Amino acid sequence: AQKVTQAQTEISVVEKEDVTLDCVYETRDTTYYLFWYKQPPSGELVFLIRRNSFDEQNEISGRYSWNFQKSTSSFNFTITASQVVDSAVYFCAETGANNLFFGTGTRLTVIP
């Protein structure tokens, strides 16, 4: 069965601190994709990144980086030098042959 666990419900950091959001997934699919989405206060879900199960290379995009560890079924997201505009709810998600399944989200608050 599909399951995505985001154990951190809420995180608060002071601006310019680094922060890592954890994501652990379960799937029976041998080929699957993992995602991170951002939901700012405006409400619309914004796609951030997709990784496929065969590519364990870490990825960096500006202040964002993602660490995919297949051995531990984790796909963690790090924001470096956080900014107030990073305040949002972040969702991890997984899809294989079936539907796109979301975790419960982590609310990140960046304090100026």
Add this chain to the structure above:
Amino acid sequence: DTGVSQDPRHKITKRGQNVTFRCDPISEHNRLYWYRQTLGQGPEFLTYFQNEAQLEKSRLLSDRFSAERPKGSFSTLEIQRTEQGDSAMYLCASSLAGAGEAFFGQGTRLTVV
């Protein structure tokens, strides 16, 4: 194509009434998903289509909910005999099957009074 669009953006209805929402996906996308999101929760999967075929429906979904995608393009989600517990944001998303990322619409906020 400007993305996934949903209509209406807001709907207030009385308990017991039927409501229907529409979603227009990104035109070349063959997968279409419906989700429900309540305050402080993640998107809860309702159902998804690949082209016109409804491939999966959440077991949590009441028989009062039905979705269609008749020509493999736009989709409708109908809720019959609405209850106060149906109040939520209803999100639609589309993607290319196998390629991954789903793009979301702005949602339809339903309030049942």
